[in-house]
Amino acid sequence: MDFLVGADNDDGRARRGSRASSGRDGRRGRRRRRRRNKGGFLAPMLAVIVLVGGLGGAGYYGYTWLRGVVTVEDYTGSGTGEVTVEIKQGQSASDVARTLEEQGVVKSARAFTEAIAEAGKSSSLQPGVYTLRKQMSAAAAVELLDPSKQLLDRVTLKEGLRLSDTLSTLAKATGKPLKEFQAAAKDTAALGLPAYAKGRLEGYAFPATYDVTPKMSAADILTAMVDRFNQTAEKDRLVAESKTLGRTPHEIMIIASIVQAESGSVDDMGKIARVIYNRLQEGRKLEMDSTLFYGLNRYGIAATNAELESKSPYNTYRRIGLPPGPISNPGDHAIQAALKPAKGDWIWFVTTDPSRGITKFASTESEFLRLKAEFEKNRGNG
Known part of the structure; x- marks a missing residue:
């Protein structure tokens, strides 16, 4: 028991003693630690001094080499001569940079990628053909690759x-x-x-x-x-809409080409398309000058009697139905008119005043003859 009690007391004294002795022994410990810290600071400083000293000799050449690696090779000025460069669909700025270096436009691909990134144009490159120069600065090359300067x-x-x-x-x-x-x-x-x-x-x-x-x-x-x-x-849903009309897409394009050739304005297109459909439905000949002249490989607005006897498959004065193919390349308005013709019972139309592009429509033969006489009168005055 005395041993146990004494152990407690000894332990207590040991703890108190450690605090008491810290005045002398602790100061020695701190001095030792400070000396060790001073040594730890001096070591890297000495290494830096040695390294800097080394630069005075062979280290200078290492610095020169490092500067060459970091510095991007680039030409100065606007270059000379002329080089045609094509940017292809899907090419990135890096792809273009390699092309420019290969063609002698810029000194290095890296110079171009850095220049175009700095200009904020990396994503603005567009496919096309551009005219640049040999040995020009990367920044100058970026300027000439603007989409507005395409060669076309x-x-x-x-x-x-x-x-x-x-x-x-x-x-x-x-x-x-x-x-x-x-x-x-x-x-x-x-x-x-x-x-x-x-x-x-x-x-x-x-x-x-x-x-x-x-x-x-x-x-x-x-x-x-x-x-x-x-x-x-x-x-325009050409295939689906033509099926609704009971026609093939090719037939719609034939009708559209006739509409395009015969109309004086977009406003007339739907009505002319309706005349074509009405004549086809009644089994009438189309009797279109535009198809006849296409078969004759010439242009005109009024066929002669001799021309009306042409045996061309495009002579719709002699043949019933549509000609074998389109007679022109129609635009979107004519295609839409062929797919969605205007409503009406017209069977004839006459361009009564060709110089002004005025077309009139008739549902009866008497109206048609009156419009034809008007055309003859205007042509005579012309």
Whole structure:
């Protein structure tokens, strides 16, 4: 028991003793710790001093090498000469940077990626063909790759152009030989035509404004026009709506092409479409000058007696029903008119004043003869 009590007392004394002795022994401990801390601070300082001292000799060359790695190689100025660069669909800024470096436009791909990122234009690159220069600064290259500076030809094809005129317009606008467009137009399997087109491009080269780059071939351009038609056909639900009318999509396009050729304004299109449907329903000949002249490969507004005897399948004065194919490339308004004709019992229409594009409609033969006389009078005055 004395042992146990003594142990408690000894323990208590030991704890008290440790506090009492801390005055002398504790100070020695703190001094030892401070000396150790001073040594820990001096060691890395000595290493830095040694490293800095090393830079005075061989270390200088290491610094020079490091600076070369960090500094991006780039040309200065606006460059010289001329380089045509194409940005392809789906290419990133990094892809374009490599192309520019390979073609000698910029000194390094990294210089371009940094310059375009700094300009905030990394996501604004657009496919197209651009004119740049050799050995130009990356920042200058970024400026010339603005979408507004694309190298292209803008071609506008009017609604109602025949295919032959469409190809001639394209050849003149792009500087490509006409024979290239004619050959491409014959290879319809490569153009993406719908099956109901029956392998003929006439009627399906959609009229619109197209941006054509120098690297596009004749086939590429015509394919773009067919693609545009396919988009319009999908928008207008051509296949489904033609079935509702009891017609094939190809027949609708034939009607649309006639509507486009015969109408003087968009307002007339629905009525002209209705005249065509009414004549077809009654088993009448269409008797359209536009189809006759297409078969004769010329233009006109009033056929002669000799021309009316033409044996062309497009002579709707002699043949009942629709001609075998479209006679022009109709626009969206004409297609919509063919799909949704106006309501009315008209059987005839006459463009009474061709110079002003005025067309009038008749439900009886007597009305038609009166309108025809008006046309003859206006033509005589012209």
